[in-house]
């Protein structure tokens with residue numbers, strides 16, 4: 394998916410004053426943003442997060458998932474390092490969209506897990522495509538990442554587009570009684586590197 398750069402502006406936050414860069418997918422018009430901090434184009438690996446949109450977790454404080462906690466932790470880590478990027482990808486509901494995610498949550502309220510709910514609605518477990526990251530990273534002059542994620546598919550997808558993931562930085566925060574089942578399904582069915590029990594080491 395190719396992207397067109399639109400504009401950059403300042404984005405002050407409680408963590409740091411970021412720059413926000415807006416992009417548009419040329420084929421679909423889908424909009425994405427990147428927050429950046431510091432000199433990211435000097436060739437040194439950049440601390441990075443590719444964050445998939447989750448309106449419920451990122452903006453509405455939902456405890457059903459770990460997204461909001463991960464977003465905050467990633468921005469804090471970038472601020473602590475004084476340098477980094479967060480790609481905020483508009484792939485709500487692993488690509489099925491907000492209203493279908495509500496349909497999936499409805500099924501989960503009645504006992505389905507996160508993967509079964511998608512399948513019952515006729516979707517694959519994960520529809521996300523990360524190809525738009527390539528153009529955004531190229532525009533920003535970034536080719537090497539220290540990627541904050543627990544998702545092996547993200548690491549592989551970026552590698553397939555020629556982006557070098559130098560290190561994978563675990564991002565395991567926000568576990569609570571409401572998302573325990575969700576997190577263990579991610580580990581068991583989607584292959585996420587997650588510590589599912591208190592004393593476990595994450596599977597890698």
Ligand SMILES: Nc1nc2c(ncn2[C@@H]2O[C@H](COP(=O)(O)OP(=O)(O)OP(=O)(O)O)[C@@H](O)[C@H]2O)c(=O)[nH]1
Pocket residue numbers: 443444445446447448458459460463484485486487488489494497498501507511541542543544547564579585
């Ligand atoms: N379809 C569906 N999407 C969900 C559900 N819960 C969260 N999401 C979406 O899942 C995406 C986040 O994916 P996750 O699997 O939590 O994490 P990840 O991005 O694959 O991996 P990390 O980089 O480790 O966070 C966001 O787009 C959320 O909106 C759910 O129950 N069903």
Ligand SMILES: [Zn+2]
Pocket residue numbers: 447449450451458459460461
């Ligand atoms: Zn979420």
